[in-house]
Amino acid sequence: MVQSSILGFPRIGGQRELKKVTESYWQGKVSVEDLLAKGKELRAHNWKLQQAAGVDIIPSNDFSYYDQVLDLSLLFNVIPDRYTKFDLAPIDVLFAMGRGLQRKATETTAAVDVTALEMVKWFDSNYHYVRPTFSHSTEFKLNQEAGLKPVNEFLEAKELGISTRPVVLGPISYLFLGKADKDSLDLDPISLLDKFLPVYKSLLAELKKAGANQVQIDEPILVLDLPESVQSKYKATFDALVGDESLPEIVLTTYFGDVRANLSAIKDLSVAGFHFDFVRVPEQFDDVAAILNDKQTLSVGIVDGRNIWKTDFSKASNFVNKAIEKLGKERVIVSTSSSLLHTPVDLNNEKKLDATIKDWFSFATQKLDEVVTIAKNVSGEDVAALLAANAASIKSRKESSITTNPKVQERLATIDESLSTRKVPFDDRLAAQKDKYNLPLFPTTTIGSFPQTKDIRINRNKFAKGELSAEDYEKFIEKEIETVVRFQEEIGLDVLVHGEPERNDMVQYFGEQLEGYAFTTGGWVQSYGSRYVRPPIVVGDVSRPKAMTVKESVYAQSITDKPMKGMLTGPVTCLRWSFPRDDVSQKVQALQLGLALRDEVQDLEKAGITVIQVDEPAIREGLPLRAGKERSDYLNWAAQSFRVATSGVENSTQIHSHFCYSDLDPNHIKALDADVVSIEFSKKDDPNYIQEFSNYPNHIGLGLFDIHSPRIPSKEEFITRIEEILKVYPANKFWVNPDCGLKTRGWTEVRESLTNMVEAAKHFRGKY
Incomplete structure (x- = not known):
């Protein structure tokens, strides 16, 4: 069999x-x-x-309370010193590394204030992992206090009468996917392999003692462009992990791409x-x-x-x-x-x-x-x-006729260079935008969403179930928008957003209003930690039957004199954060989405919304994992689909975009030709990362606080962060903003964090 x-x-x-x-x-x-x-x-x-x-063959150790890579950091004691000085239970150390922790002192416990580790995309998926962070002082050992999770879960299944094959991320992938801590930037994590391998081997020995005769070791980096220095590690590493009766058999797994460029590294392994x-x-x-x-x-x-x-x-x-x-x-x-x-x-x-x-x-x-x-x-x-x-x-x-729309296909054939190019270069647009908006130095804004409170979710569900009329729901949404607008005016933000109270998700919301999409009620998928998404499904050719965001944006602009951003999700992100079709190319799907969003952008502009943000956080995620023609082709059509969406506007209309939680290349972002971009930055502690963007020609906001964490940065912390950026990046091009949208945060955190951020911007206006 x-x-x-x-x-x-x-x-x-x-x-x-x-x-x-x-x-x-x-x-x-x-x-x-x-x-x-x-x-x-x-x-x-x-x-x-x-x-x-x-x-x-049933896997075990595929469960995690937050992230499977973070679990290994706890298991192997890869815990930066800043998390060990507090008397935290192992599960709280795990969560602190994943999402940060800020806790006031009590009569029995000390105060805790620690930021989260960096979080990045898992290859080209929409799953995020917490990047292992190593230093010269990292001491690998099995963290007995935290418990041997892979062993314990294998034994759990065994008690149920189920024989499982434990899954463990491989030692080379674990190190390669990590980074050096800020005090050890000269450290190449792969250089720690000789220190790490005996501890990894001891875990396998514990699994064998528990009765696991075979283990699945994942080495997904084998589908990347690996340097010879990493390829050369495989033979000796796996020789050390096989052939010993005290160790289980190994099945070496890799996925998400083409392994052929690295076959020489694994062809003689005795797995x-x-x-x-x-x-x-x-x-x-x-x-x-x-x-x-x-x-x-x-x-x-x-x-x-x-x-x-x-x-x-x-x-x-x-x-x-x-x-x-x-x-x-x-x-x-x-x-x-x-x-x-x-x-x-x-x-x-x-x-x-x-x-x-x-x-x-x-x-x-x-x-x-x-x-x-x-x-x-x-x-x-x-x-x-x-x-x-x-x-x-x-x-x-x-x-099925559901999958095909001749009108969409005819329009797709009309795309040419003129359709995906702004009328004039950025410097000329900038002059028109300065005259129109008259923004101060260090303009402040947010990325789009504000807290999705319990009240918002309850009323949205009531409306969906027919328990709340359209008229009453619209009044409720307008009330929430006004609350957000007045708050932003109160604390002194310069370019406002309407807060997106009507939106369930930044992709699902649009998918539900576009033809060619299907959507689920319970199709949840983990994105990171406790953040789950319900990706819509592209089932056919995509088009926009009517305006999707104009009404709410126009209302928000009508109640303030400050510029109001229209908020859209870009074509590549709409595609990548959906389940795409597998019967036509992703290029075709992205360009169809670009055309649909072009209509929305132009309708916003006609309605008086002339600052428009089109988010593309997934553009790096979609990058083919290997260099070559497929990658260059992707970069061309991905950027083109964005420009198709955004190029049909006047010079004075300011196009923004946003990117987060990926290793970004300034050249990829430059190709979009957005007027202003905002980039997740708060957990980037390598000064070279700022340097990479020093020659970025347009305006940029490097995100200043981690919206996935409940901790509140002080004004002084913002000032210190901005000072570091301004050593490299010109003040007259720098915007002040958070890492990402504020949907998952509470109002108390948002109020204090944004107030401190705005005060820091004012500090630098005075200084400059």
Whole structure:
């Protein structure tokens, strides 16, 4: 029999149980025992679900209360000194590193004030991981106080009668994905491998003692452009981890891309098997199969772990059969391409989706059945009924009129250079904008959203359920907008926003108003920590039937004399933070979105909204993982789609954009030709990062406080931060703003943080 496996399962719970208990713990409403009990309950549910589906190889240690990479930092004692000087429980150290912690002193506890570690995108996904931070003083050891999480969770499953394969991020990827701390900037984390490896090996030994005979070690960096100095580490590293009876077998997994450029690094490893992503790069099969010896297994990643479309059983089975012909059934495993962390939990939770469209989808729970069915089919079992139903679904989607809009396709053909170029260069536009807005030096603004209070969520739900009339809901939204506008005027912000109280999510809100999209009611996916998103799904050609944001922006502008920003999400971000189509190119989808947003931008301008922010935080995320033609092509069409959206305006209309939580290249941002850009910066502690943007030609705001953390920076902290920036960046081009939108924060934090930020800007106006 050909075995089936998955590389990981969503940990959030079908009803977002993890989010609810975690946030309740942060608020002091539940105990740590309650938090840990809910985690145990979710893990047990997931293991039993996979067992019931018939999955042969079930993962453990794919659960996390915040982030799986951060878990390893706690486990291996990679904890910067600033977190160890407080008497915090291990789970609170974890959360402090992930989101920061600011707590006043009490009679029994000392005050705590510590910022979070840097958070960046996990490869080209919309998941964010907390970057490991190393220093010369890092002392690797198994943190017994925190508990040996991979071992404990393996034993939990064992007690339920379920044999699992623990998942651990590999030692080379863990170091390579990290960074040097601010006091050790000369440190290359990969140089710590010799110190780290014995501790990593001791973890594997503990897993073997617990009864784990095989471990999944993820080395996802093998799909990146790796320097020879890193490639050369694989042979010696894995030689040290295999061949010892005290250690479990290793299956080396990689995903999200093409491993062929790094095959020489892993071709002679004595591991039990390999896993590769054949959804992303099916053409790498012959090359990767050639490195296997006659005993190693091949885990065939053929069910998409990143998207929600049903797997075509016929095509997938043909692909697996090719592997069987080469290796034999006993050496082939049918698997998901990556962890299912990136997909919603269960399609059965969707009660309102159009039945035709719903039949095209497969969420994490359904993908369990897919890997099992494909494994059974290639093993010769009778699954004819399942194959026929699947074929009907694939045919239905391919032939559906829902996916095609001739008018959109005709308009797409009209895109040329003139449609994606502003009328004059930036310097000429800047002169017109200075005359129009007369902004002070160090202009202050925010990124868009303000706190989404419980009252906002309650009223939005009432309106959605028909319990609140459209008229009453509009009055409520206008009241919330006025509150935000008056607050911004009160503290002295220069360019205002309306606060987005009507918006559920920066992509979902637009997806719900565009033709060509479908959206779920329970399709939640973890983005980071307790931040979950409900990505809309691109099912067909995209167009905008009517204005989406004009009414709220016009109302907000009508109640203030200060400039009001219109707030839009850019075409690449709308695409990347949705589940995109897999039957047409992403370039086509991005340009269609660019045209739809062009209409919105022009309608905003006509209505008097002449500062317009089009956010593109996902533009770096979409960058192909390897250098070459695919990457240069992407950069061209991604920038073009943004310019298509924003270039049809007058010179005096000021176009803003925003970027966050990625390693950004100024050249990529320059290609957008936005007048003002704002960039997440508060957790960047490498001074060279500022230098990279020193020659950026347009205006820029480097984000000054971390909106994912509840801590409140002081005025003095803002001043210190700005002083460092102004050593490199010219004062007459610098805007003052937070890292990102303020949706997830509370009003008390927002009021104090923004007040301190504005006061710091005033300080520098006086100085300059």
